[in-house]
Amino acid sequence: MMIQAIKATNVLLPLLYGLAFVLYALYFNTRQSELGKWASKLLLGGIVVHLVYLVTKGIYFQYFPITNSFESFSMIAFDTAVIYYIIERLNKEGKTGLFFLAIVFLFQVVSSMFIENNGIHSGLLANPMFGIHTFFTLLGLSSLAISAVYGLMYWMLAKEIKAHRFGAIYEGLPSLEMLEGMGRVGSLAGLVTLGLGIFLGHLWAYKILGYFFKADPKIVISDIAWISYAVGWLIVWRRGLSGLRLSRWAFWGFILFFMAIMVVNILGNTFHSFT
Amino acid sequence: MQNNQIVHIGYSHKNASVAVRDAVSLSPDVALAFIEAGVNNPASAIQEMAVITTCNRTEFYFVSNRPEILKDWLFSEYQLRHHLDLSQTDAVPLILFNEDAVDHLFAVAGGLESMVLGENQILSQVKSSYDLILSSGYQFPLLNRLFQEAIRAGKSVRTNTALCQGAVSISLAAVELARKIYSSFEKRKILLVGAGETNELVAIHFKAIGATQFIVANRGVEKRQKLAEKYAAKAISLDHLEDALLEADVVIVATGSQHYLIDFALMQRVIKLRNHRSLLMVDISSPRNVDPAVSKLDEIFLYDIDHLKNVIAENLEKRRGEIPHAKELIATVNKDYSTWLKSLDVVPTISKLAGYFNQIRQQELEKFVNKTEDREFEHLEQLSKSIVKKLLHYPILNLREMANGQKLDMSKINTIWEIFRLFELEERNKEDKTN
Structure with missing residues (x-):
């Protein structure tokens, strides 16, 4: 019965996110506030269903459901949806939903298509501490990605305004100040949750392996990236930086971090791989 | 009626x-x-x-x-x-x-x-x-x-x-642009270079969207102070323009100056001192008072009068494209009003028509009052009522249907009133009431 519900929800989730994406796209194009309200309600519905799905799966299989790539994809979709929804509600601005729901939808579609709900996983990953560490790390990465996307949007809109072009981007996106504010919330959420994820990772390593830090490329890169973000935030906050430069930093900073992780994963010899 | x-x-x-x-x-x-x-x-x-x-x-x-x-x-x-x-x-x-x-x-x-x-x-x-x-x-x-x-x-x-x-005036277009950069204006500083009519209009529009902090920079003391007083603004001379540029978030330039008041070197200096904060500059002057080279600086969004005119032209074009949709909506409301109006018309017509038929019925019945027994008279009365009811059934039904289906206009109603001489009936009733 429970497994049937898990499988059914696995199909339902992309449908919900897909529909929310369509409504956000219509809202972006027509700017009819009713569409925005419905899109937001549908997204909230999707998040609730997703949460039930993850909890049900965790209870049924007795592990935190982030033990393989496709489960992680679903968690990234969930995290992105949650962070975006919080940003949207805080700023009462839903015109950027289209871009994030596209990401959420894609990740969930791939996850739903290839996930195997058979409960097979490494015993090491059944530890709840691993789950919480991974959950916060993915939440942090999703938040930083959202912040980077806001940086990109700022950049694009600023370019349009400078070039005196008044197309779909100019018409559809909110003001530069709003985009910057939303990006700041994303990066701050990312900094906090990624920091928590990394810290829990070190703590878990200490408990299992007996040392707090290991000179593993993936860990080193993550730690450096987080410290860079934290220093960057401090500089921005102290010097009151804003505008185009900040948006470029948010975008390129994340791209650099992402590329470094990719390179380390592909070329580096890391112990920090469980799949 | x-x-x-x-x-x-x-x-x-x-x-x-x-x-x-x-x-x-x-x-x-x-x-x-x-x-x-x-x-x-x-x-x-x-x-x-x-x-x-x-x-x-x-x-x-x-x-x-x-x-x-x-x-x-x-x-x-x-x-x-x-x-x-x-x-x-x-x-x-x-x-x-x-x-x-x-x-x-x-x-x-x-x-x-x-x-x-x-x-x-x-x-x-x-x-x-x-x-x-x-x-x-x-x-x-x-x-x-x-x-x-x-x-x-x-x-x-x-x-x-x-x-x-979409804005369709120069001053509103400037405000609309500013709204694409800033989401609120309570804490934004609006620098008005020039104290003429154009900048006064701009100030009105900015105030309407919540701006409270204005700086008026003008060569003439009297004019700048007059405008500054109206908007509780800080009045400065053009010599202090550089300081004002450091503070401002939006700069509107509308003066009669024949040369650039703001050049590239000045803005390069200003942008560095502003920590590269964004700045919207709208130059409504003719000839232009802001060196176009200023737009090369990443953080500056510079618009001149031609750009604004293009904005207005595009907005008007978009508005024109909305005319058919607007007409459809108006037609819907018009239909509702017409239905209501016609339903008003048909009710008194039906009432008058029924009154007319009943008057004839009673007139004819009265001829038998003393000629028949009570029971027979009752039968005659019932018969006459039944005939009138049947005679009126389809006309009333059709009138209602025509009214609901928008097929009834005032000329048709008037024809009914004329055929059955309902105007006369109404006048007679009025006279009876008066007497």
């Missing part, structure tokens, strides 16, 4: 010069005096009356059973009150009847008839006219409902179409 028609007589930018428009324009008090004069004078045959008066139009809406005399009455009122002989002007008033008049009012409320397509102010002016009807103390059921529906049509057009969106 059945001959009543809704009549529009009006002057606007479409049929009258600005001189005529100025001359026929009425203040609310005078408009009310016109209404009182109209409805209190039986010779004018005006049952209901409303006036819309703005800088671009003065329009009169009447409900009257003698529409042919309204123009002369209106001209005589202008002659009497304004000493204005409208027959001597070259402007011919626009006169519309019934559905055309209704359609016109809805289009006016929707902004379709405005000089600047989709202008927003007109809806509040229609609301003012409606308030004037309410405050007059007269019972104007047809116009009351008509103006309510016009306001609904105006709101519907504004909510469901983009007809009234």
